[in-house]
Amino acid sequence: MINQKISWKQTLHALLYLAPMMILLSIFFLYPIISTFILSVFKKYNFYTNAGQGIGFDNFAYLWHDPMFHQAVKNTFIFVLGVVPASIIISLGIALLLNRFSKVRGFFQTLYFLPYVTSTVAIAMVWTWIYHSDYGVLNFILKLFHLPPVGWLTDPHYTMLTLIIFSIWKNLGLNIILFLVALNSVPKQYYLSASIDGATPWQQFTNITVPLISPTTFLLTINAMIASFKVFDQIYVFYHNTAGPNNSGMTIVYYLYQKFYVENNYTVASAAGVVLFVIILLATILQNYVSKHYVHY
Amino acid sequence: MQVRFSHISLAFTPDKDTLHDLNFTINDGELVCLLGPSGGGKSTTLNLISGLLVPTKGNILFDNQDVTKMGPSERKIGMVFQNYSLYPHLTVENNIAFPLKIAHWKKADRLARAAKLAKLVHVEDQLQKNVNELSGGQQQRVAIARALAKDPNILLLDEPLSNLDARLRMEMREEIRRIQQETKITTVFVTHDQSEAMHISDSVMVLHNAQIQQYSKPNELYDHPANQFVASFIGDNPLNTFDRSLLDDTELKEELGKVYDKATTVGVRAENIVLTKGEDTYQHGVRCKLLRSHRYGLISTRLYSFKGIELDATGLTEIHDTNEEVEIYFQKRGFFLFDASGNNLFLE
Ligand SMILES: Nc1ncnc2c1ncn2[C@@H]1O[C@H](COP(=O)(O)OP(=O)(O)O)[C@@H](O)[C@H]1O
Ligand SMILES: [Mg+2]
Numbered sequence: 001m002i003n004q005k006i007s008w009k010q011t012l013h014a015l016l017y018l019a020p021m022m023i024l025l026s027i028f029f030l031y032p033i034i035s036t037f038i039l040s041v042f043k044k045y046n047f048y049t050n051a052g053q054g055i056g057f058d059n060f061a062y063l064w065h066d067p068m069f070h071q072a073v074k075n076t077f078i079f080v081l082g083v084v085p086a087s088i089i090i091s092l093g094i095a096l097l098l099n100r101f102s103k104v105r106g107f108f109q110t111l112y113f114l115p116y117v118t119s120t121v122a123i124a125m126v127w128t129w130i131y132h133s134d135y136g137v138l139n140f141i142l143k144l145f146h147l148p149p150v151g152w153l154t155d156p157h158y159t160m161l162t163l164i165i166f167s168i169w170k171n172l173g174l175n176i177i178l179f180l181v182a183l184n185s186v187p188k189q190y191y192l193s194a195s196i197d198g199a200t201p202w203q204q205f206t207n208i209t210v211p212l213i214s215p216t217t218f219l220l221t222i223n224a225m226i227a228s229f230k231v232f233d234q235i236y237v238f239y240h241n242t243a244g245p246n247n248s249g250m251t252i253v254y255y256l257y258q259k260f261y262v263e264n265n266y267t268v269a270s271a272a273g274v275v276l277f278v279i280i281l282l283a284t285i286l287q288n289y290v291s292k293h294y295v296h297y
Numbered sequence: 298m299q300v301r302f303s304h305i306s307l308a309f310t311p312d313k314d315t316l317h318d319l320n321f322t323i324n325d326g327e328l329v330c331l332l333g334p335s336g337g338g339k340s341t342t343l344n345l346i347s348g349l350l351v352p353t354k355g356n357i358l359f360d361n362q363d364v365t366k367m368g369p370s371e372r373k374i375g376m377v378f379q380n381y382s383l384y385p386h387l388t389v390e391n392n393i394a395f396p397l398k399i400a401h402w403k404k405a406d407r408l409a410r411a412a413k414l415a416k417l418v419h420v421e422d423q424l425q426k427n428v429n430e431l432s433g434g435q436q437q438r439v440a441i442a443r444a445l446a447k448d449p450n451i452l453l454l455d456e457p458l459s460n461l462d463a464r465l466r467m468e469m470r471e472e473i474r475r476i477q478q479e480t481k482i483t484t485v486f487v488t489h490d491q492s493e494a495m496h497i498s499d500s501v502m503v504l505h506n507a508q509i510q511q512y513s514k515p516n517e518l519y520d521h522p523a524n525q526f527v528a529s530f531i532g533d534n535p536l537n538t539f540d541r542s543l544l545d546d547t548e549l550k551e552e553l554g555k556v557y558d559k560a561t562t563v564g565v566r567a568e569n570i571v572l573t574k575g576e577d578t579y580q581h582g583v584r585c586k587l588l589r590s591h592r593y594g595l596i597s598t599r600l601y602s603f604k605g606i607e608l609d610a611t612g613l614t615e616i617h618d619t620n621e622e623v624e625i626y627f628q629k630r631g632f633f634l635f636d637a638s639g640n641n642l643f644l645e
Contacts, residue, residue, distance in 0.1 A: 189382040196347060197396035197447070198370030207399070211386040296386035 036277075039270035047266055059271035069272065071247065072255040075160060079251060080228040082164035083171065087224055088217065090168065091175030096205075098176065099183050109177060116173035124237035127166050128153065131238070153238055156248035163249060166234055171227075175220050182216035183209070214295040222287055229280050232257065252276045298360050298450040298483050299325045300346060305355035307341060315341050317507040319355070323500075328477050328484040330494035333504035334530070339487045342504060343453050346485060348372045359450065372451075375444030379456040381436045383428040389415070389439050390424040396446045414442040418476060434465045441476060452477070452484045458493065470497050491531050495519070503527050520630065525564060525639040534567035534598075537608045541634070548581040549627075553634070556642045560634035567598070569631025570610035572623060579632070582624040589619060601625060 015022075039045060043054030063069045094112070098105045115123055130137045131152035139149040152162045190208050199207065210217075232253040235243060243250040243258070252272060260269035300323040307316040316338050323329045331339040344350040345357065348369040357365045364372055375396075383392050390411050391398075397407035415421040418438040420431075428436060437457060444452055457473070458466045474497050477484045488494050494501045495515045503510040503518065503526075511523040522528035529536040541560045544550050550557055574580055585603035592598075601608045603625075610625070617623055634642040 187382070189378055189380070190384065192349060193376065193378065193382045194395075194399065196349070196369040196374065196376050197399045199399045203399055207395070208384065211384075214386075 036270045036273050039267055040274045042267050045267050047264070052267075059267045060275075062268055063271055063275060068247065068250060069252075069255055072250045072252045072272075073275075075249065076229060076231070076251045076253075078160050079164060079167070079231055080225060082160065083167045083228045084221060084224045086164075087168045087171040087175060088221055091172045091220075092179050092217070094172065095176045095179035095183060096209075099180060105180075109180070112176050113173040115170050120170065120233040121237050123170065124166065124234045127234075128238060131162060154245055156245040159239075159244040159248035162238065163231065163234060166238075167228065167231065170234075171224055175224070178216055178220060179213065182213040186212045211296050214291075215297055218287070218291050218295045222284060225283060225287070226280055229276065229283070252279075299323065299358075300451065300483065300485075301358040301361075302345075303356045303358065305345065305352045305357065307345065307350065308353045314353075314507050316345075316352075319509060321502060321509060321512055323483060323485065325360075325483055326481045327499045328474065328486060328497060330498040330501045331485060331487045331504055332491060332494040332501050332530075333489065333510075335489055337489075337504045338507060339489070339504055340455055343455055343485060343487050346451065347374050347376055347453055373447065373449050374451045374453055375447065375449035377437075377440045377444045377452070377454040377457050379459055381440040381460075383436055383440055383443070385427075385429055387428065388424070389420060389426050389428060389431070392428055392439055393442045393446055395443060400447065410446060411442070414445055415439075417445070417479065418442045418472075433461050434469055437461065437469055438472070441473070445476075445480065445482070450483065452482045453487075454484070455487045456489070457486070458488070459490075466493070473497065492533060495531070503530065505530075521644060522633065522641055523644065524641055525562060525633075525635040528564050528566075528633055528635075528641065532566060532568075534611050535609060537565045537567060537570075539563055539603075539606050539608075543604050543606070544583070547583055549579055549583060552579050552581050556634060559636050560642055561637045562635040562639075564633040564635060565608070565627050566631030567609040567611045569628035570601075570608065570613070571626050571628060572613060572615050572617075574626045577630065578626040578628050582626040584622055584624055586622055587617065587619050 039052070040059055041055050041057065042052035043056055043058050045052045094108075098108055129135070133139060133149060133151045133154060136152065138152060142149060150158055152158055186209060190212070191204055194204050194208055230253050231251050235249045235251065235254050236257075238244070239249060243254050253276065256269045256272040256276070259265045259272065302319045302321050305316060305319040306314050308314045319342070331342055333339050341350060345352055348364070348367055348371070352365065355365075356363055359372065384395065387395065390408060393411040393414055394402075394407040397410060402410070412421065412424065415424055418441050420435055420438045420442065423431060423435060423439075428439060431439065440457070441452075441454075444454075454473070458469055461469060470493055473484075473486070486494075486497065495518070498515055500513065501515050501518055502512040505526055511518060511527045513521075518527060518531045522531060525536075525538070529538070539562070541557070541563050544553075544557075544563060571578060574582065583603055585601040585608065588600040588602050588607065590597060590599040596611055597613070599610045599613055601610060601623075608625075636642055
């Protein structure tokens with residue numbers, strides 16, 4: 001069987017089995033993606049008749065000149081850079097701690113995992129109370145340390161920080177669980193062997209743990225990065241259907257949402273979607289390239 | 298470096314000693330095997346030498362210096378694990394140099410040292426490869442080179458050959474012997490394979506039931522086993538054992554003399570059963586019947602029935618019929634009497 005050539009009949013057979021999945025994929029993924037690309041190059045478009053007129057790059061030119069879009073791109077990058085490395089490092093740190101104290105592990109695992117399985121919207125609602133300027137827990141803690149209160153949800157200077165803190169916290173659960181799995185799959189004998197050679201805990205961490213869990217680190221980084229590029233829900237909830245004070249929390253997806261649902265400018269929204277697609281694609285390619293050198297499978 | 302255990306006991310659980318009151322000395326430059334069945338405490342003993350385990354009682358001395366409280370790295374030992382434990386993300390070169398990197402050697406120095414060790418263990422042409430591109434035997438060599446990197450006082454190997462196939466195992470055990478003799482490093486080698494232990498070592502320590510059953514030169518174990526356990530464990534063929542009372546009405550009993558009365562069990566090696574008496578046999582034999590015979594290449598075995606029990610015999614060449622009654626004789630060097638606690642009565 002293994003060394004036989006696959007006949008046309010067999011291929012057809014296989015396609016038949018794959019067909020239901022392929023059809024679903026086409027309807028819900030392929031078709032919208034292609035539509036977005038087409039929409040983004042229409043000069044004019046009627047939503048109700050689904051008819052486009054004129055082909056060109058006007059929509060992209062519009063984005064190129066729109067300061068609001070510049071703001072959105074800048075904020076999105078700040079968000080990704082603020083969330084991804086920090087959430088990876090913090091969750092690895094917590095996973096290492098939990099790995100040491102195996103008794104309390106289950107409890108904390110559940111605790112950290114809760115936010116991941118709860119909807120972002122519900123959690124963000126709770127956090128609007130934590131962030132509240134007058135009654136919020138966060139400002140209460142700042143006060144304990146004699147620090148001035150911060151307008152987390154009202155001061156435009158803090159908008160990105162507010163979003164970043166919340167998102168780091170929200171990402172922890174999944175990251176910790178997967179890091180724990182990875183840490184446990186490193187054979188204990190490597191550590192025994194290294195400790196015989198006199199390796200300090202830090203040397204063991206950098207020389208054994210880090211390279212051997214690198215596939216997980218890579219996966220989580222990509223995952224967190226893609227999710228962060230698409231940040232939207234928490235902004236929507238925190239700032240009650242706006243992009244924050246003075247649009248200080250404007251991100252690419254929020255921009256897209258605004259253009260599509262509020263301004264009904266479908267073609268520009270699609271163009272923004274295409275730009276986001278290209279950004280994520282480039283970032284993923286870059287990471288794949290980097291991983292060739294640093295990830296050990 | 299000389300290693301000495303003085304009244305060492307180790308208990309993982311308070312109610313039972315895994316090792317009980319061990320006393321032994323391993324001389325400088327020797328290759329000693331720890332031999333015994335699985336669960337006999339071999340790895341535990343090895344880990345006590347390495348410092349990965351701390352004894353519950355007693356002292357460990359290296360060249361008369363008490364190292365009982367020292368950690369593994371202070372003791373300056375090199376260790377090879379059963380599955381080699383090579384780092385999969387490093388090349389052969391970097392695996393060998395790993396202990397030196399930990400010790401903050403300069404890169405050029407440690408690579409030079411790695412190259413030298415690679416030559417010693419014959420993997421000098423594999424240096425740039427990833428370790429999982431190597432065969433089992435090559436990985437073994439790399440693991441030994443890595444263990445030797447810091448020029449340790451003692452080399453410890455825990456069942457280093459058990460992941461290899463039979464032929465490679467023989468090749469590698471000779472290699473380990475060669476490397477040990479070239480470096481003259483004191484080496485402790487754990488194995489559950491008696492033939493491996495017999496071939497490679499200067500001395501063999503048989504561990505079983507938390508205790509040293511016997512610690513002596515390899516041939517001594519075979520020729521003069523301390524007890525029934527050692528006699529059964531050593532040798533390529535199983536030891537025939539039967540109740541002493543089966544000999545009560547034979548003339549062989551008279552020939553065995555006073556010691557016979559203390560014995561409870563008789564042991565005879567399969568290769569020491571012969572069909573003709575001679576100077577090296579007892580003059581009285583026992584009558585038995587041939588049940589069947591087999592041949593596996595070089596080795597032919599026969600199964601004789603003697604008073605309802607079965608005796609294995611190997612190496613017999615005289616032909617006779619199945620079910621024919623014959624007289625078999627026992628060669629003295631492979632015939633043992635054991636008392637109730639299993640001690641070899643001929644040693645007293
Ligand atoms: N870490 C441990 N905790 C509890 N019991 C152990 C531990 N390590 C070994 N043992 C027990 O000690 C005995 C000897 O084990 P070991 O030294 O590994 O035997 P060997 O290497 O001869 O097969 C076994 O019964 C084993 O179950
Ligand atoms: Mg063992």
